[in-house]
Each structure stands twice: as C-alpha cells, then as structure tokens.
Amino acid sequence: MALYRDEGVVLRVQKLGEADRIVTVLTRTHGRVRAVAKGVRRTRSRFGASVEPFSHVDLQLWEGRGSLDTVTQAESLTAYGDRLVGDYARYTAGTAVLETAERLTAEEREPSLRLFLLVIGALRALAPPAGSDAVERDPGLVLDAFLLRAMSVAGYAPALDDCARCGTPGPHRAFSVPAGGTVCPACRPAGAASPSPAALVLMGDLLSGAWDGAEATGGPVRREVNGLVSAHLQWHLERGLRSLPLVERT
Numbered sequence: 001m002a003l004y005r006d007e008g009v010v011l012r013v014q015k016l017g018e019a020d021r022i023v024t025v026l027t028r029t030h031g032r033v034r035a036v037a038k039g040v041r042r043t044r045s046r047f048g049a050s051v052e053p054f055s056h057v058d059l060q061l062w063e064g065r066g067s068l069d070t071v072t073q074a075e076s077l078t079a080y081g082d083r084l085v086g087d088y089a090r091y092t093a094g095t096a097v098l099e100t101a102e103r104l105t106a107e108e109r110e111p112s113l114r115l116f117l118l119v120i121g122a123l124r125a126l127a128p129p130a131g132s133d134a135v136e137r138d139p140g141l142v143l144d145a146f147l148l149r150a151m152s153v154a155g156y157a158p159a160l161d162d163c164a165r166c167g168t169p170g171p172h173r174a175f176s177v178p179a180g181g182t183v184c185p186a187c188r189p190a191g192a193a194s195p196s197p198a199a200l201v202l203m204g205d206l207l208s209g210a211w212d213g214a215e216a217t218g219g220p221v222r223r224e225v226n227g228l229v230s231a232h233l234q235w236h237l238e239r240g241l242r243s244l245p246l247v248e249r250t
Helices: 088-104 113-126 140-156 198-206 211-215 219-237
Strands: 001-016 019-025 032-037 053-063 071-081 174-176 181-183
Touching: 001 032, 001 088, 001 113, 001 181, 019 088, 019 113, 032 053, 088 113, 088 140, 088 181, 088 219, 113 198, 140 198, 140 211, 198 211, 198 219
Parallel strands: 032 071
Antiparallel strands: 001 019, 001 053, 019 032, 053 071, 174 181
C-alpha cells in the first residue's frame, strides 16, 4: 500500500453507509480509479464539494488492498458542474461524456492520458468560464466530436473514406455499423445505411477538429450524424448508454 497524488475528473459517485461515498475518477496517470471518500456527505466535510461529478480535482489517495482506494485529500481545480446544471442541453451532453469515459475504460488503473485530455476538453467546451473569450459551441456537436475521438482512442474509429472491409478507396455511400464504417458496393451488407455526403464530411470534421465546417452544417445533417455516431458507439459497447436518450438536440 502507498500514498499517491494525481489529478482527475469525477465521473460518478455512489452512496456508502451514512456519510461516505464511492467516487469513480478518471485520472491523468493512473487511469480509472474507484475510491472511498469518507465523511463527504456530512455538512462539515473538508472536501465534499470537490468530489462531485464534473469536478476536475487534485487528489491524494491511499492505495487499498482491494479494488477501492481512500481519498485523503481533495482540492477542486475546476467545478464544471456549477456551469452545467443550469443548461439542460449542456448538462445532458456532459453526462453522456462522463458515462462514455467510464465505459471506455474497461480496466481499472490502466493509464489513458488521451481519454483524460479528451474529457477535460469536452467539459471546457461545454462549460466555458464566464467572461472568457471561448467560443460557445453547440453541445450536440461537442458531444459527437468527443464520442468520435474517444472511440478513435479506444480503437473503434469508424472508417469514413476507404471501405471498412476490403480497403477499397472511397468515398463510399453506404455505412454499416457492424462492418465498422463506410463500405463499398461489393461489401455492402443488408441493412446498411445510406447517409448523405454532408453527414460523412461532418463526421470527418468533428474527428479532425475542423469546427468552421462543422458549425456551418444544418440541423438535419447533425441529427443524421448523431444517429450514426450513437449507433456505432453502442454497437462496440454492446449495450446502450443510459444518458444518450436524454441528450437534447437542437
């Protein structure tokens, strides 16, 4: 057992006993960690407000013998939840970001710096600091960009140019979730979707961070992309995300 320090984003909390909580944190260097925060539900807790979902925190933890560590110190770096709770669209998109991050880190303590940075970037885009010159982006686009990039980090990025099955250069008009993305006419399975060319371009823009092109798209194209991205993610996770049906789309 050892004492260690790390920064992380609180993904989820669960009640434990009368005053404690189990917090699930995606950390910068230790991956996903579950730890007991003792006494945080008491009104006089020293760091209860720091270990809430959406919080970016600096933590000191004691490594436990089993699967649970113990939080011994917590200092809030940024409380994104304070900026999200008053906006339903941004709050639900943020909730989907946290749930996806937890689901894509199947192994505890497996470092995932890129995913950690993606989560921080998504929360900053959804909840820019008051008075800053940060651009307020559509929360649906921010969420889809995060989902595509997080799937890319996990090895599930959809093929958008070459055929997902045989590698034939594209572009191709058919998109098959089970096949892994766009497919050529020879490889097209039954039930494959036929997204518009604009939808495939938007998915590419979100993956690459080309926000000027992404924000120039209309609502129908964005909804089309949302359907493809959600289906692709949940296919690879093998079950649905509870938060996605609640996300408000403009």
